[in-house]
Amino acid sequence: MIVVQKYGGSSVADAERIRRVARRVAATRAEGHEVVVVVSAMGDTTDEIIQLVKEITGCPPEREMDVALSTGEQVSIALLAMALNEMGEPVTCLTGAQAGILTDSSHTRAKILNVNTGRLRVELKRKNIIVVAGFQGVDRLGDITTLGRGGSDTTAVALAVALKADLCEIYTDVDGVYTTDPRLVPEARKLEAVSYEEMLELANLGAVVLHHRAVELAMEYGVPLHVRSSFNYNNGTVVKEADYLEKSHVVTGVACDMNAAKIGIFNVFDKPGIAFTLFKALADKNINVDMIIQSAMRDERNDISFTCSQADLKKALSVVESLKMNLGADGYTHDEGVAKVSIVGAGMASNPGVAATMFEALYREGINLEMISTSEIKVSCIVKDEQAANAVRALHKVFELDQG
Amino acid sequence: MIVVQKYGGSSVADAERIRRVARRVAATRAEGHEVVVVVSAMGDTTDEIIQLVKEITGCPPEREMDVALSTGEQVSIALLAMALNEMGEPVTCLTGAQAGILTDSSHTRAKILNVNTGRLRVELKRKNIIVVAGFQGVDRLGDITTLGRGGSDTTAVALAVALKADLCEIYTDVDGVYTTDPRLVPEARKLEAVSYEEMLELANLGAVVLHHRAVELAMEYGVPLHVRSSFNYNNGTVVKEADYLEKSHVVTGVACDMNAAKIGIFNVFDKPGIAFTLFKALADKNINVDMIIQSAMRDERNDISFTCSQADLKKALSVVESLKMNLGADGYTHDEGVAKVSIVGAGMASNPGVAATMFEALYREGINLEMISTSEIKVSCIVKDEQAANAVRALHKVFELDQG
Numbered sequence: 001m002i003v004v005q006k007y008g009g010s011s012v013a014d015a016e017r018i019r020r021v022a023r024r025v026a027a028t029r030a031e032g033h034e035v036v037v038v039v040s041a042m043g044d045t046t047d048e049i050i051q052l053v054k055e056i057t058g059c060p061p062e063r064e065m066d067v068a069l070s071t072g073e074q075v076s077i078a079l080l081a082m083a084l085n086e087m088g089e090p091v092t093c094l095t096g097a098q099a100g101i102l103t104d105s106s107h108t109r110a111k112i113l114n115v116n117t118g119r120l121r122v123e124l125k126r127k128n129i130i131v132v133a134g135f136q137g138v139d140r141l142g143d144i145t146t147l148g149r150g151g152s153d154t155t156a157v158a159l160a161v162a163l164k165a166d167l168c169e170i171y172t173d174v175d176g177v178y179t180t181d182p183r184l185v186p187e188a189r190k191l192e193a194v195s196y197e198e199m200l201e202l203a204n205l206g207a208v209v210l211h212h213r214a215v216e217l218a219m220e221y222g223v224p225l226h227v228r229s230s231f232n233y234n235n236g237t238v239v240k241e242a243d244y245l246e247k248s249h250v251v252t253g254v255a256c257d258m259n260a261a262k263i264g265i266f267n268v269f270d271k272p273g274i275a276f277t278l279f280k281a282l283a284d285k286n287i288n289v290d291m292i293i294q295s296a297m298r299d300e301r302n303d304i305s306f307t308c309s310q311a312d313l314k315k316a317l318s319v320v321e322s323l324k325m326n327l328g329a330d331g332y333t334h335d336e337g338v339a340k341v342s343i344v345g346a347g348m349a350s351n352p353g354v355a356a357t358m359f360e361a362l363y364r365e366g367i368n369l370e371m372i373s374t375s376e377i378k379v380s381c382i383v384k385d386e387q388a389a390n391a392v393r394a395l396h397k398v399f400e401l402d403q404g
Numbered sequence: 405m406i407v408v409q410k411y412g413g414s415s416v417a418d419a420e421r422i423r424r425v426a427r428r429v430a431a432t433r434a435e436g437h438e439v440v441v442v443v444s445a446m447g448d449t450t451d452e453i454i455q456l457v458k459e460i461t462g463c464p465p466e467r468e469m470d471v472a473l474s475t476g477e478q479v480s481i482a483l484l485a486m487a488l489n490e491m492g493e494p495v496t497c498l499t500g501a502q503a504g505i506l507t508d509s510s511h512t513r514a515k516i517l518n519v520n521t522g523r524l525r526v527e528l529k530r531k532n533i534i535v536v537a538g539f540q541g542v543d544r545l546g547d548i549t550t551l552g553r554g555g556s557d558t559t560a561v562a563l564a565v566a567l568k569a570d571l572c573e574i575y576t577d578v579d580g581v582y583t584t585d586p587r588l589v590p591e592a593r594k595l596e597a598v599s600y601e602e603m604l605e606l607a608n609l610g611a612v613v614l615h616h617r618a619v620e621l622a623m624e625y626g627v628p629l630h631v632r633s634s635f636n637y638n639n640g641t642v643v644k645e646a647d648y649l650e651k652s653h654v655v656t657g658v659a660c661d662m663n664a665a666k667i668g669i670f671n672v673f674d675k676p677g678i679a680f681t682l683f684k685a686l687a688d689k690n691i692n693v694d695m696i697i698q699s700a701m702r703d704e705r706n707d708i709s710f711t712c713s714q715a716d717l718k719k720a721l722s723v724v725e726s727l728k729m730n731l732g733a734d735g736y737t738h739d740e741g742v743a744k745v746s747i748v749g750a751g752m753a754s755n756p757g758v759a760a761t762m763f764e765a766l767y768r769e770g771i772n773l774e775m776i777s778t779s780e781i782k783v784s785c786i787v788k789d790e791q792a793a794n795a796v797r798a799l800h801k802v803f804e805l806d807q808g
Contacts, residue, residue, distance in 0.1 A: 015459035049479065055419035056483050057490040064489065064497055068482035071475035075453065078472035079460050085468065086461040093471055098546055119546070142502055142523070 001166035002124070003028055006038040006134065006156035010173045011230040012076050013043035015083075021171075021230060022083035025129060029089065034124050036163065038134040038156040039080055041072025062107035066136075066146045069108075070096070073133035073152075081131045091129040094119065096136035097144065101155060103137035109148035110137060112155075112217075115162035124163075132159065150211020157214045161221045168218070169226045170210060176227050176236035177202065177209055179401035180254040184392045187402035191252065192235070195242035198252050199225075201344040201378045215239065242346045250354055251345035251399040256392045260290065261313040262335045262370065262382060265320060267301040269328040277326060278304065281319050287312045290340070291373045291380065301328075305371060307382060310336055338370060339388035342380040343395055349376045361398040367391050405570035406528070407432055410442040410538065410560035414577045415634040416480050417447030419487075425575075425634060426487035429533060433493065438528050440567065442538040442560040443484055445476025466511035470540070470550045473512075474500070477537035477556075485535045495533040498523065500540035500548075505559060507541035507549045514541060514549035516558065516621075519566035528567075536563060554615020561618045565625040572622070573630045574614060580631050580640030581606065581613055583805035584658040588796045591806035595656065596639070599646035602656050603629075605748040605782045619643065646750045654758055655749040655803040660796045664694065665717040666739045666774065666786060669724060671705040673732040681730060682708065685723050691716045694744070695777045695784065705732075709775060711786060714740055742774060743792035746784040747799055759783045765802040771795050 005025065012018050021039075029035050049068050053060050060068075074095055081093035100116030123130045134152025137145050147154055153170060160168035175190055177199065182188040194202070196219035200212050209227055218225050218239065228236025268274055275294065282289055287308055295303040308316050313336060320332050341362075348354045358379055362369060367390065371382035383391050396402065409429065416422050425443075433439050453472050457464050464472075478499055485497035504520030527534045538556025541549050551558055557574060564572035579594055581603065586592040598606070600623035604616050613631055622629050622643065632640025672678050679698065686693055691712055699707040712720050717740060724736050745766075752758045762783055766773060771794065775786035787795050800806065 015456070018460060052419070052479065052483060053486060056422060056486045059490070060486045061489045064482045064485045067485075067497055067499070068479050071478045074475045074478070075456065075472055078468045079456060081468045081471075082457060082460045082464045085465045086463070093468055095471070095548075144499070 001033055002036065002163050003033045004036045004038065004156050004160040004163070004165045004168045005171060006152055006169070007040070007171045007230055008152065008173070009040040009043050009046070011171055012039055012080065015079075018079050018083050021080060022087055022089075024171075024230065025080075025084060026087055026089050029129055036120070036124075036130045036132060036159055036165070037080065038132050038152055038159065039073060039076040040134050040152040042076050042079075045072040045075065063143060066107045066144050069146050070133070070136040070144050073135050077131045077133045084129055084131070089129055090127055091131060092123050093131040093133075094123075095133045096155070097138035097142075099130075099132045099159070101137035101158065103139055103145045103147065105139040105141065105143065105145065107143075107145055110139070110145035112137060112147065112158045115158055117162050120159070120163060147213075150213050153211045153214035154217060157217045157223055157225070160223045161217065165223070167226065168223050169228060170214075171228060171230035172209060173229065173231065174209060175229045175232070175234055177239075178253070180392055180396050181256060184256065184389045185254075185396045185402075187396065189402060191237050193238045193240060194252055195346045196239060197242060197377055198344050198346050199239045201342070201375070202253055202255050210239070250347040250351045251343045251395075251401065252347075253344050254392050254395045254399070254401065255342045255344060256388055257340040257342075258385065258388060259310050260307050260338050260340045260382065261310045261316075262305060262307050262338050263313075263316055263320060263332060264303060264305040264334070265327065265329045265332040266303050267328070267330040268304055270300045270302050274302070274327055275304065278320075278323060279306075281323055282308075282316060285315050285319055287316050287319070291371055291382065293371050293373070307338070307340065307371065337385045338382050339385050340380050340382055341388055341391045341395065342378055343399065344378045346377050348378070355379045357398060358395060361394045362391055365390055365394045367394075405437055406440065406567050407437045408440045408442065408560050408564040408567070408569045408572045409575060410556055410573070411444070411575045411634055412556065412577070413444040413447050413450070415575055416443055416484065419483075422483050422487050426484060426491055426493075428575075428634065429484075429488060430491055430493050433533055440524070440528075440534045440536060440563055440569070441484065442536050442556055442563065443477060443480045444538050444556040446480050446483075449476040449479065467547060470511045470548050473550050474537070474540040474548050477539055481535045481537045488533055488535070493533055494531055495535060496527050497535040497537075498527075499537045500559070501542035501546075503534075503536045503563070505541035505562065507543055507551070509543040509545065509547065509549065511547075511549055513552035514543070516541060516551065516562045519562055521566050524563070524567060551617075554617050557615045557618030558621060561621045561627060561629070564627045565621065569627070571630065572627050573632060574618075575632060575634035576613060577633065577635065578613060579633045579636070579638055581643075582657070584796055584800050585660060588660065588793045589658075589800045589806075591800065593806060595641050597642045597644060598656055599750045600643060601646060601781055602748050602750050603643045605746070605779070606657055606659050614643065654751040654755045655747045655799075655805065656751075657748050658796050658799045658803070658805065659746045659748060660792055661744040661746075662789065662792060663714050664711050664742050664744045664786065665714045665720075666709060666711050666742050667717070667720055667724060667736060668707060668709040668738070669731065669733045669736040670707050671732070671734040672708055674704045674706050678706070678731055679708065682724075682727060683710075685727055686712075686720060689719055689723055691720050691723070695775055695786065697775050697777070711742070711744065711775065741789045742786050743789050744784050744786055745792055745795045745799065746782055747803065748782045750781050752782070753780045761802060762799060765798045766795055769794055769798045771798075
């Protein structure tokens with residue numbers, strides 16, 4: 001059967017780790033499988049390239065940025081292929097372009113349009129292990145593109161889809177998906193399986209095991225993903241269709257994003273187009289807005305609050321400042337000292353009262369909720385940074401996530 | 405007019421130097437020219453990649469080696485294009501593959517077969533400066549190849565030929581081609597012009613300003629090369645057809661290669677096929693043999709001596725050892741402590757007695773000649789390492805190279 005394996009940057013950070021990955025790949029082939037391996041750039045390589053670029057310009061053209069960035073994975077594939085060759089394994093390495101990863105031309109954040117599997121099929125027929133550079137592709141002009149955050153995961157899933165692989169394993173430096181961050185809650189438990197939807201919410205909530213783009217693609221084509229550690233042989237977590245899962249728990253996991261920032265705008269005009277004006281302007285600056293809350297009307301004026309990442313806060317504030325007059329706002333405030341705590345569970349939709357249980361647990365801990373947002377399978381609350389860990393522990397307990 | 409400029413690794417070793425190259429390229433464009441720039445990898449990048457590879461394997465597969473090595477130039481082109489973009493210049497950067505450099509599949513030492521100029525023409529029509537990665541290409545399978553030593557010079561000349569460029573400038577860290585090494589002889593004089601043939605001999609003799617492959621290609625297509633410094637605006641040396649040169653000097657330059665090693669084999673069989681057996685075996689091991697001397701017959705036995713680079717000495721000795729029986733040799737000896745001193749000049753062929761003048765000058769300095777070899781435009785002698793500098797000074801003086 002065809003197995004796609006993806007190894008992240010920390011799994012190939014040095015020669016010893018590359019050899020370990022090679023042994024793992026060889027073992028998979030020895031079981032009789034055809035193996036396609038996707039690798040990221042070694043450890044800090046990408047940061048080093050970005051540092052070189054910074055010395056040249058503060059505002060690099062994106063096409064050229066992709067030419068530079070894509071070299072990181074190119075070095076990784078060569079070294080991993082050499083390590084496999086050293087072990088006597090038949091192997092070939094391919095850049096994104098050579099592997100037929102065709103993307104649009106949105107440099108630094110390209111989307112995969114198609115995978116031309118011609119070369120891949122040839123190499124599989126030759127019984128070669130194929131090592132493919134993650135995170136990169138080529139557009140119709142023949143220009144090198146990169147896929148942006150989570151790109152290597154997405155490459156792996158796209159190859160699994162295109163080759164109709166039987167299994168797609170995502171190797172990382174953690175054991176799998178946990179009910180919550182084990183550093184915050186020692187009782188956190190590894191999940192055997194989660195649904196795509198739950199994984200998506202967890203990925204979007206800062207539990208960065210797997211990028212949401214990769215999960216979306218896997219969900220669309222029904223490719224099961226096995227998220228596991230490259231440092232041991234334990235089973236990890238399988239991400240698959242919700243139908244196949246036992247819903248013993250209403251809540252599957254608790255996520256915590258310490259990287260949130262909040263902006264509040266007071267007394268904006270209550271008329272059509274105000275929200276559009278604000279959030280269009282933020283989107284134009286590539287600022288990812290997360291939660292949005294518009295308060296009840298008061299004297300034909302509204303308050304609007306939203307959250308974004310702390311990294312985007314400065315950009316977001318300058319957008320708000322520039323629109324103050326247009327929005328008719330009295331003023332605005334911001335707070336970096338907040339965190340987003342969320343519960344996620346596919347069983348939540350059919351179980352009323354889950355949100356109430358959450359709010360009660362947090363109330364009992366004396367935690368104030370600054371913003372709330374809900375979806376079918378998720379409830380998120382913004383709380384003060386210093387109360388976040390406490391909130392996570394309380395929620396993990398009240399939803400009995402420590403009990404398998 | 406179309407100008408091809410090539411900048412070596414030391415010219416793009418850091419951000420400040422890359423900016424200096426960018427200013428120079430921009431100035432050339434401001435004069436109204438279409439500019440195609442070829443760059444090498446930054447300073448030590450290639451060594452760093454080789455170091456990474458060494459940690460994985462002592463015997464890397466060549467195809468994968470090329471995948472790794474080619475990233476060095478890929479980073480350079482991105483950074484130089486960014487620096488030009490920062491100055492407001494319209495620019496695009498292309499890898500060897502994107503620039504249409506089609507090669508054979510001899511990985512790590514590929515030969516350029518053709519340049520598909522489609523993309524280059526498009527970019528020139530768009531009035532873009534084009535920055536091309538030197539040293540690399542792509543074979544018919546779409547695999548990345550590298551051109552081996554002197555590869556970037558060869559890329560530049562190949563592009564100049566394919567685009568019918570009016571000028572090909574090779575920027576380096578020296579001012580041009582000198583009558584001899586200025587570190588050995590302070591009176592050494594920069595040459596305004598040398599013929600392709602002289603440059604070839606000088607290049608092969610260790611005066612490493614320009615690689616012989618690039619010179620051969622330029623000679624074949626009659627592309628004049630301007631070798632000059634990227635650190636100043638002085639005129640360098642033009643390499644062109646001998647016809648256009650004034651032959652005021654019989655000898656144009658004196659070269660010295662300290663990197664030579666000598667192997668002598670005693671009393672081999674005097675029968676057909678002996679030389680073939682030896683030198684075929686050396687060639688099979690990729691050992692570049694330079695001078696070969698077979699002594700006069702003595703009791704139906706011959707002595708054979710040859711020189712190679714010091715780097716190849718160990719490999720060469722193991723070949724000799726393995727053939728000792730077949731050759732019927734009594735034994736063999738080797739000497740790393742030798743240097744090759746040569747005089748080169750297109751006017752030499754028509755001037756008898758040049759070699760005699762050379763030998764006399766060396767004799768007067770008390771220098772023993774261990775081996776001699778001659779060609780139409782060159783005489784080379786192997787001398788002891790410690791006498792090499794003295795030999796070069798004496799030859800520079802006797803042929804009046806200090807007098808312009």
